[in-house]
Amino acid sequence: MSLNYTKVASxxxxxxxxxxxxxxxxxxxxxxxxxxxIYAIADQCSHEDASLYNGALKGDCVECPLHSSRFSFKTGEPLEPPATEAIRTYKVKIEGDEIFIAL
Ligand code: FES
Structure with missing residues (x-):
């Protein structure tokens, strides 16, 4: 099955x-x-739906601003409680200087 990539940024x-x-x-x-x-994940914590964009990027993880769960950008898996469920990851493709993701 071929993936449908959409340009999202440069x-x-x-x-x-x-x-x-x-x-x-x-x-x-x-x-x-x-x-x-470049990695892409859903901007929604799996614990209480906070925007992870307001959190902090630490290494290859993002720390949720509300209760500090950390999620891997590579797998979407939570590495710290209270979150227990992974968040969605998206495949990324780079062409020239453009970023595409498979939605
Ligand atoms: S809302 Fe993200 S850890 Fe609670």
Whole structure:
């Protein structure tokens, strides 16, 4: 099955060590540039629906601003309680300086 990729940003918009929120009708998405590689996860904590964009990027994880659960940008898995469920990850494709994700 081929994936349907959508352009969401350009590489100039997200420097290493930073996050970028992408507004989408169904689910806002959070991009992170981790050591030059782009990752994408749902911008919604699995504990109480907080926006992770307001949290802190620490290594390859984002820390939720409400109760400090940390989620891996690579797997979506929570690494600290209280969250116990993974959040959705999205496949990322780079073409030139444009970032595409499979929605
Ligand atoms: S809302 Fe994210 S850890 Fe509670």
């Amino acid at each position: 590489l100039q918009e997200i420097h290493p060590g930073n996050m970028l929120k992408i507004k989408q009708p169904q689910q806002d998405i959070l991009l992170a540039n981790i050591d030059g590689k």
